[in-house]
Amino acid sequence: MKKLLLSVLVAFAVVSCSNDSNEESLDAINNDGLQLAAARKCHANENYEKMLLNPAFQQKVLEIEEQTQRFTNEFLSKKKPAGVGGGNGGGGDDTTPPADNIGVINIPVYVHVIYSNANENISDAQINSQISVLNADFRKSNSDAAQVPSEFAGLASDTEIQFNLVGVTRKSSTRTSWGTNDAMKSAANGGVDVVDPATAMNIWVCNIGGGILGYAQFPGGSASTDGIVVGPQYFGATGYLSAPFDEGRTATHEVGHYLNLRHIWGDGRCNRDDFVSDTPTSDRANYGCPSYPTTNCRSTDMTMNYMDYVDDSCMYMFSTGQKARMRSLFASGGVRASLNN
Template identity: 60%
Template structure:
């Protein structure tokens, strides 16, 4: 019944425009069927992240809450995200060998346990870091910024030293995403604001922040005190270019200097960049039947916190608690899966949401 309601909701969004647009979308649906793309589970709104298992003072990523706000304020965002998701699934389905797929979780053909050569090669992402500070301690050092860059490059290239902690059940799924991050510039700006919240003010010079630099071809990261115990948030592909990027509070950025245990290993940025590259939370931001659109990540009914014991069982399967897209402590997350790799890289393909990065 839930799948039917979600499909109906997607259909209502798609067919509220004029007859000609409906006819065009119908042709796209036919193309989807030709490459075995199922969009019936596409869903963007999520339940409140404070529901489900208690955070117990743990990690707080506001990406999905920010997404819900943007969906309410931008009537075209849902359709753009739908189109991006359809393109991702088409690309992955076209690259996947016949009969490949499967994995541990419920997905819609969006990557499984079998590595696929997508033809994109190594992807290089320039990074602009904007440090907006109210106190000297928030004006983080170059060394702290460089330590974060090192973590991103290790985590996205399967060279992190702690990957050996992944249990044997999931060890074969650890992915080398083959994405490199290069620091392109650092901006520093003093501010009278003590906290910025999640309304993107830090992304506009007119509001006291710093404007994004070439967001069509570079990742922008704003490092400032968000407040409210929020570690960070990101913008999914499809949003306004002016606000495209990642926001992280300074004490959760990097591994040295002004960092706060247990989020002092640079994994907040790894997590948020995952969102920026189109990954959902590992539990799908819902209960057991809500999916993260990745076939090889097990279903779960909510986030995990702290350092859970293995196995942690939910939805009749072992949770991949060590995945970067869960809410566990930095020292207890060590991997992206092959399916997540496929999703992230697909947005750089021809027609993808971040194609301009590699043109």
């Protein structure tokens, strides 16, 4: 356990999600060697690295990981093998009894729209479409879940986490790009202050700039900056959107980070880990819509996982191990337990 916890700090203190030498980042090349017109770029891991400079946050991370490992080991030990228990025969969570006593988790959501033009002042319909996408993706009711290949079908999971929009804030600003220093989260800096971070998830929708689609704060950080940030053109599934990130999966990906999921490839080479036992090892992000199977580190990449970098239309599952990791935050004493309302 001590070795695992120390590896958490080491793995993420030295590897960057968009600057790793194994990634092409903004000059992304897909598995067929073709230049991509647009590549997903998430800043969550860089934000995490910055947070790790704080010794208090380092200690909090160790405490969270220790609790997560205890919960996950117990959770997975209670799971039936895929396909056991009757039901629809698809394997995975839909046919198995609960592995914890938490029940369905309900997270209230505040959305803060900060805009410098009419396009960025996204409509209520666009906001509502994003909440619908989150609920479909986290409850495995998304229509494309049926595309999960048979190799991983038994792992595709209903996380039993859902979201409820409770408030929308709109603020006009002359600022056209906000960057990643959390200025949008502060009224003193022209943004919007966080609302009830202990009992609700906050989402800031504003133009980040630098080609970054979004970023999140991992659990254990400052309450004043807790939440996720997404560009308006990547938020929701209708309205002002930019393909190929126009199906609301950027928010799904960032909420995964907010709930303590790492990138599927562990942000490094084959010996890096995302601390989820049922996601295959990989040494790179995948981009675009990779062909199946895509193989790295002598195993098939789970390219369709929400925590990879593929286009919105090509990501459509969380794994059972990821479900356990997220739900651990809501167990008794869990760092996000108070969000469940």
